[in-house]
Amino acid sequence: MTGLAPSAQVVAAEECARAAFAEHAGDRGPLMPIFHTIQERLGYVPPEVEPVLADLLNISIAEVHGVRTFYHDFRHSPAAHTVLVCRAEACQSLGGQALMAYAEEALGVDKGEVTPDGEIRLEQVFCLGNCALGPSVMVDGRVHGRVSPARFDALVGEVRST
Amino acid sequence: MTVYVSRDSASVSVGADEVAATLERAGVQVLRTGSRGMLWLEPLVEVDTPEGRVGYGPVNPEDVGGLISSGLLDGSAPGLGLVEELPWMRTQNRLTFARVGVIDPLSPDAHLQYGGNVGLQKALAMEPAAVVAEVSDSGLRGRGGAGFPTGIKWKTVLGAEGPLKFVCCNADEGDSSTFADRMLMEGDPFTLIEGMTIAAHAVGASEGYVYIRSEYPDAVATMRAAIEIARAQGWLGDNILGSDLSYDMHVRVGAGAYICGEETSMLESLEGKRGMVRAKPPIPALEGLFGKPTVVNNVLSLGAVPQILAKGAKAYADLGVGRSRGTTIFQLGGNIARGGVYETAFGITLGELVNDLGGGTASGRPIRAVQVGGPLGAYVPVEQFDLPMDYEAFAEAGAMVGHGGIAVFDDTVDMSWMARFAFEFCAAESCGKCTPCRIGAVRGVETMDRIRAGEDREKNLLLLDDLCELMTDGSLCAMGGLTPLPVQSARRHFEEDFTGKDLAR
Numbered sequence: 001m002t003g004l005a006p007s008a009q010v011v012a013a014e015e016c017a018r019a020a021f022a023e024h025a026g027d028r029g030p031l032m033p034i035f036h037t038i039q040e041r042l043g044y045v046p047p048e049v050e051p052v053l054a055d056l057l058n059i060s061i062a063e064v065h066g067v068r069t070f071y072h073d074f075r076h077s078p079a080a081h082t083v084l085v086c087r088a089e090a091c092q093s094l095g096g097q098a099l100m101a102y103a104e105e106a107l108g109v110d111k112g113e114v115t116p117d118g119e120i121r122l123e124q125v126f127c128l129g130n131c132a133l134g135p136s137v138m139v140d141g142r143v144h145g146r147v148s149p150a151r152f153d154a155l156v157g158e159v160r161s162t
Numbered sequence: 163m164t165v166y167v168s169r170d171s172a173s174v175s176v177g178a179d180e181v182a183a184t185l186e187r188a189g190v191q192v193l194r195t196g197s198r199g200m201l202w203l204e205p206l207v208e209v210d211t212p213e214g215r216v217g218y219g220p221v222n223p224e225d226v227g228g229l230i231s232s233g234l235l236d237g238s239a240p241g242l243g244l245v246e247e248l249p250w251m252r253t254q255n256r257l258t259f260a261r262v263g264v265i266d267p268l269s270p271d272a273h274l275q276y277g278g279n280v281g282l283q284k285a286l287a288m289e290p291a292a293v294v295a296e297v298s299d300s301g302l303r304g305r306g307g308a309g310f311p312t313g314i315k316w317k318t319v320l321g322a323e324g325p326l327k328f329v330c331c332n333a334d335e336g337d338s339s340t341f342a343d344r345m346l347m348e349g350d351p352f353t354l355i356e357g358m359t360i361a362a363h364a365v366g367a368s369e370g371y372v373y374i375r376s377e378y379p380d381a382v383a384t385m386r387a388a389i390e391i392a393r394a395q396g397w398l399g400d401n402i403l404g405s406d407l408s409y410d411m412h413v414r415v416g417a418g419a420y421i422c423g424e425e426t427s428m429l430e431s432l433e434g435k436r437g438m439v440r441a442k443p444p445i446p447a448l449e450g451l452f453g454k455p456t457v458v459n460n461v462l463s464l465g466a467v468p469q470i471l472a473k474g475a476k477a478y479a480d481l482g483v484g485r486s487r488g489t490t491i492f493q494l495g496g497n498i499a500r501g502g503v504y505e506t507a508f509g510i511t512l513g514e515l516v517n518d519l520g521g522g523t524a525s526g527r528p529i530r531a532v533q534v535g536g537p538l539g540a541y542v543p544v545e546q547f548d549l550p551m552d553y554e555a556f557a558e559a560g561a562m563v564g565h566g567g568i569a570v571f572d573d574t575v576d577m578s579w580m581a582r583f584a585f586e587f588c589a590a591e592s593c594g595k596c597t598p599c600r601i602g603a604v605r606g607v608e609t610m611d612r613i614r615a616g617e618d619r620e621k622n623l624l625l626l627d628d629l630c631e632l633m634t635d636g637s638l639c640a641m642g643g644l645t646p647l648p649v650q651s652a653r654r655h656f657e658e659d660f661t662g663k664d665l666a667r
Contacts, residue, residue, distance in 0.1 A: 029435075089339065093575065143172070
């Protein structure tokens with residue numbers, strides 16, 4: 001996969017990593033903020049940033065890789081939009097489990113996958129802090145409460161068209 | 163004439179932004195506040211009247227025109243009446259949440275006008291040891307779930323030698339049915355800043371971090387904005403409010419790892435590492451962030467501190483029962499008719515919260531179980547609704563208060579599924595450091611699947627007991643150690659869901 005990636009993409013990833021490092025050079029223990037900055041700009045954290053950051057931070061590539069892959073949020077592939085469906089207990093008590101099943105069917109992907117057109121990433125999440133107004137869904141960083149299947153379709157439709 | 167609409171993300175999740183925009187288009191001046199915490203009324207619109215604010219809710223954007231023509235702007239339109247007189251509001255004792263839902267969260271003037279920084283000023287006039295004593299005397303215990311006395315923690319850090327100490331606020335509020343940390347950060351961020359600054363003065367720290375989960379982007383944005391404003395006001399930085407105290411703080415964002423709510427994992431994550439639990443000792447108070455003495459407190463613990471200093475330890479300690487002193491913020495969620503946050507003294511019963519205040523289920527069906535204290539908390543049946551909300555009473559009943567979250571389930575819930583889910587959650591979120599948690603959670607899912615399928619049920623139920631005992635006794639932290647709590651409480655109280663004929667339907 002990496003070997004087949006166009007070199008321009010690799011160069012962009014490496015440049016992004018250097019820029020993010022420079023912006024967070026003054027932070028203590030800056031790896032998490034660096035990853036967040038990279039993901040904000042590229043939509044995911046590509047593996048190509050690992051040797052660059054290991055070198056700049058003077059830690060092993062294994063350590064950088066370990067952090068990149070430990071956290072659910074640091075995505076391994078790009079997607080235009082991210083849809084999180086809450087599966088925690090409070091939302092389950094209001095049909096969160098069925099909503100996730102509906103989301104998988106409607107988007108034609110399993111949780112953790114991206115639609116074939118690269119538009120929508122569907123992920124499960126354990127709690128969005130909207131537990132009195134569930135079931136909850138987050139679309140590109142915005143929480144929506146009391147989400148029915150019809151509302152889910154509408155929310156996905158809104159981001160797909162933009 | 164000012165009209166108030168909440169900007170809290172829960173309110174926004176059901177259309178508060180659209181309501182505010184519609185009001186503004188109609189020429190109304192809208193002030194965005196935090197949420198009062200009556201989430202079933204959101205979007206709630208409030209209007210000033212000579213008697214106080216009157217409320218309307220839930221309001222849909224399409225209702226706005228009609229409301230205005232029937233007298234919304236002078237409060238004469240029929241609605242909920244005076245907000246402060248609603249039973250949910252009137253019966254509370256809002257100390258930490260006093261300003262939430264009332265003021266513009268990012269207005270430093272409003273913070274001062276409504277009693278902000280009084281606690282900080284008092285603290286800065288006191289010796290650090292006296293501040294620690296005040297917090298100890300208040301009886302404040304860690305609101306994150308463990309209930310450890312805050313004063314003892316602070317005293318340990320104060321007594322630790324070193325030129326660099328930290329105050330870390332744990333805002334990785336990952337438990338389902340908890341959202342009070344988020345609402346405080348979004349609704350009154352200066353209170354948390356004030357609490358952390360008091361902590362810094364009390365223990366001799368110069369730097370602070372708020373570790374906020376990534377699922378709370380609005381809280382992250384509000385805290386960051388508030389810190390900038392606080393710096394400009396001289397509430398952070400050198401010589402705070404003219405004192406000798408120099409202290410500054412930063413927001414750090416998690417990345418979707420529940421385990422980072424465990425304090426040592428959080429410290430690892432703050433250091434830029436995987437969120438792996440540390441073995442204790444050493445305790446973080448002595449060797450915490452980057453090996454330096456560190457106070458690690460929950461948002462609500464630090465949020466209680468300004469009021470304790472402002473009103474005195476005794477006033478706080480006079481509230482509550484037994485060794486659970488002061489107020490705490492209960493959060494009603496899940497399948498509940500009236501969900502939200504409710505601040506009151508310890509000792510209120512579970513039934514009073516869920517039935518009297520919460521109004522039972524949203525579905526209208528009978529309640530079957532509530533889970534108290536998040537995904538690692540016990541399932542409690544209706545028969546135990548007379549339990550007082552107090553750390554010790556819950557521990558005695560084989561349950562825990564935790565961070566004060568209550569998730570309600572109606573009679574359609576399948577408790578063997580919820581037990582399986584407890585293991586599934588643990589398997590997904592385990593940091594992987596210790597074997598009982600890492601492997602045990604996966605084996606737990608498999609065992610529950612066999613039980614639900616009716617495969618060798620007797621043997622597998624024995625195996626389940628054995629596994630739960632091992633995870634409880636052998637895990638490094640509460641993640642693996644408490645996952646058996648929801649599992650075994652579900653089993654104990656709802657045995658029929660584990661032994662019935664047709665489980666895997």
